Amino acid sequence: MILAVLFANSEGNILVERFNGVPAEERLHWRSFLVKLxxxxxxxxxxxxxLVACHKSVYIVYTVLGDVSIYVVGKDEYDELALSEVIFVITSAVKDACGKPPTERLFLDKYGKICLCLDEIVWKGCLENTDKERIKRLIRLKPPVDF
Incomplete structure (x- = not known):
């Protein structure tokens, strides 16, 4: 299971976070641990x-993309190799959404699109989509239709 996906700025402030199966009381620990790491x-x-780390029998793969740090935490079948594929898809989607490696401002300008991409990539703790073209098709926002 993919336990967490977090994005943080260079000062360590969390920009986006998604937790799956992590109790609320443990989330603060994970936020502070990942930012410190x-x-x-x-x-x-x-x-x-x-970069790869292991903590409390879970795997952590993390990287920097522009001014944004990305952390992916997984356990069981999501070891460091599987998480490296997850983070590759996430970084690719963020670069596509922003057009280049993002500054913090650009990341926040594209916040909605990035969240939609993230929801299509990781769903309920599992890797759902890896194909860039499919993700682009799935996140297209369609105008409401008249009935």
Missing amino acids: GAENLRGAKNEEL
């Missing part, structure tokens, strides 16, 4: 360079 290890990392 990124602050220690992502400094000087290249765009899309994957």
Whole structure:
């Protein structure tokens, strides 16, 4: 199961978070742990360079993309190899939504589109879609139809 997907800015503020199967009382621990992990290890990392960690029998794959840090946490069948595919699809979707590696401002400008992409990629803790073209088709917003 994919337990969490988090996006944070360079100061460690959470921009987007999605938790699956994580009790509310544990979420604060995960937020602070991931931000601290990124602050220690992502400094000087290249765009899309994957880093891996293990904590409390779960796997964490994280990277930096522009000014945004991305963290994916999984357990059981979502080991570091499966999570690297998940984070690859997420970074690809974010780059497509923003047109380039995002600054924090650009990321927030495209917030709605990024959230739609994220919902199509990870659904209820499972990797749902990996095809970029399919994700683009699924997130198209259609105007309401008259009845």
